[in-house]
Amino acid sequence: MNIYKNKNVFISGHSGFKGSWLYLFLENLGSNVFGYSLKPNTNPSHFTLMGGSNYFNGIFADIRDQNTLSASISDFNPHIIFHLAAQPLVRESYKNPIETFEVNSFGILNLLYTIHKSKDKLTNLKAIVIITTDKVYHNEEWIWGYRENDKLGGYDPYSASKACGEIIADSMRSSFFNINEFGKLHNILIATARAGNVIGGGDFSADRLIPDLIYGIINSKTTIIRNPLATRPWQNVLEPLRGYLMLGEKLLQGDTSFANSFNFGPDISGNIRVIDMLEIAKEIWGKIDYKVETSKNNPHEATLLMLDTSKAYHLLQWKPKLSTIDSIKSTINWYKEFIENKNIITQQQLKCYMGGGLH
Numbered sequence: 001m002n003i004y005k006n007k008n009v010f011i012s013g014h015s016g017f018k019g020s021w022l023y024l025f026l027e028n029l030g031s032n033v034f035g036y037s038l039k040p041n042t043n044p045s046h047f048t049l050m051g052g053s054n055y056f057n058g059i060f061a062d063i064r065d066q067n068t069l070s071a072s073i074s075d076f077n078p079h080i081i082f083h084l085a086a087q088p089l090v091r092e093s094y095k096n097p098i099e100t101f102e103v104n105s106f107g108i109l110n111l112l113y114t115i116h117k118s119k120d121k122l123t124n125l126k127a128i129v130i131i132t133t134d135k136v137y138h139n140e141e142w143i144w145g146y147r148e149n150d151k152l153g154g155y156d157p158y159s160a161s162k163a164c165g166e167i168i169a170d171s172m173r174s175s176f177f178n179i180n181e182f183g184k185l186h187n188i189l190i191a192t193a194r195a196g197n198v199i200g201g202g203d204f205s206a207d208r209l210i211p212d213l214i215y216g217i218i219n220s221k222t223t224i225i226r227n228p229l230a231t232r233p234w235q236n237v238l239e240p241l242r243g244y245l246m247l248g249e250k251l252l253q254g255d256t257s258f259a260n261s262f263n264f265g266p267d268i269s270g271n272i273r274v275i276d277m278l279e280i281a282k283e284i285w286g287k288i289d290y291k292v293e294t295s296k297n298n299p300h301e302a303t304l305l306m307l308d309t310s311k312a313y314h315l316l317q318w319k320p321k322l323s324t325i326d327s328i329k330s331t332i333n334w335y336k337e338f339i340e341n342k343n344i345i346t347q348q349q350l351k352c353y354m355g356g357g358l359h
């Protein structure tokens with residue numbers, strides 16, 4: 001990934017869980033990074049624990065604010081953009097569907113249209129990687145992993161907003177960044193990346209499994225588990241981030257065959273149920289305490305959700321480096337160090353991962 005050295009990289013959503021890890025990953029690769037997002041909305045947050053605005057270069061602004069977005073991108077003149085800014089929670093999307101669609105779907109439109117309008121000024125820009133999700137597929141509740149050419153859809157507003165984002169990205173690519181006109185009318189390649197459920201240190205969002213368990217420990221409360229049999233493609237955050245970077249690398253090299261969609265998820269054995277994940281986590285840290293309480297009043301969430309990652313394997317040579325156990329262990333270790341020793345081990349974990357492993 002030497003290609004990232006000295007490159008200007010613009011990340012939307014850098015104050016969030018995945019965005020802050022991506023920022024630090026890129027910094028370790030020698031990039032100049034600039035972030036664009038709202039202020040962190042959890043306390044604590046990975047962003048703040050790593051030094052907040054004193055550490056991270058960037059601006060707090062809304063992805064829907066076209067003028068500020070346009071000025072920020074033009075001033076920085078990035079070589080590549082990773083778009084992560086989103087309202088990423090299914091339950092929140094039931095409470096605020098309009099905002100979820102505005103940010104997740106129109107946010108993508110806003111970004112791509114802004115770039116189209118100012119592309120003459122963006123002399124460095126070669127690549128845009130848009131982060132959507134495994135939930136963009138029309139869920140059939142089947143035992144097979146979804147492939148990139150499966151039907152898009154979404155029951156809940158979050159999933160649907162991201163599926164809309166995919167359609168918008170595809171339309172903008174066809175209309176303004178068509179690969180047949182690459183090198184003639186424009187120099188920008190766009191891809192979308194669909195990753196599964198991500199775990200890792202520093203996620204403090206409500207209504208996510210590991211953060212809920214951690215809040216339980218912090219507040220000495222038993223965590224209520226509402227969907228124990230749901231199966232998800234769990235992965236340590238660094239795994240899909242490496243996938244995004246590998247995809248971005250191909251776009252930066254001008255390879256038009258990568259300007260489409262890629263799944264990133266665990267091996268088939270990493271698709272485990274919530275209850276299995278809980279048992280492993282409790283074995284690693286005995287303080288974890290939970291109780292299963294299902295209710296018919298819970299909003300609908302998919303039960304079976306798996307990704308087929310053959311395309312990333314064959315075309316990008318990307319495959320997960322970590323076993324499911326190591327993904328869970330490294331995540332729990334991060335929180336354990338934070339809660340018991342006030343130690344933030346993000347940089348150690350990044351270096352360890354870049355060196356080949358993680359535990």
Ligand SMILES: NC(=O)c1ccc[n+]([C@@H]2O[C@H](COP(=O)([O-])OP(=O)(O)OC[C@H]3O[C@@H](n4cnc5c(N)ncnc54)[C@H](O)[C@@H]3O)[C@@H](O)[C@H]2O)c1
Nearest residue numbers: 013015016017018037038062063084085086088133197198
């Ligand atoms: N965490 C997961 O398991 C997971 C799985 C699949 C996909 N994703 C996707 O990855 C991306 C990052 O998710 P995350 O888990 O880091 O979420 P997060 O909530 O930690 O971070 C979201 C980021 O988006 C920014 N943001 C939200 N609304 C914004 C707005 N209106 N204007 C500008 N910035 C805004 C926030 O400030 C924050 O920086 C999202 O696109 C999400 O849909 C996450």
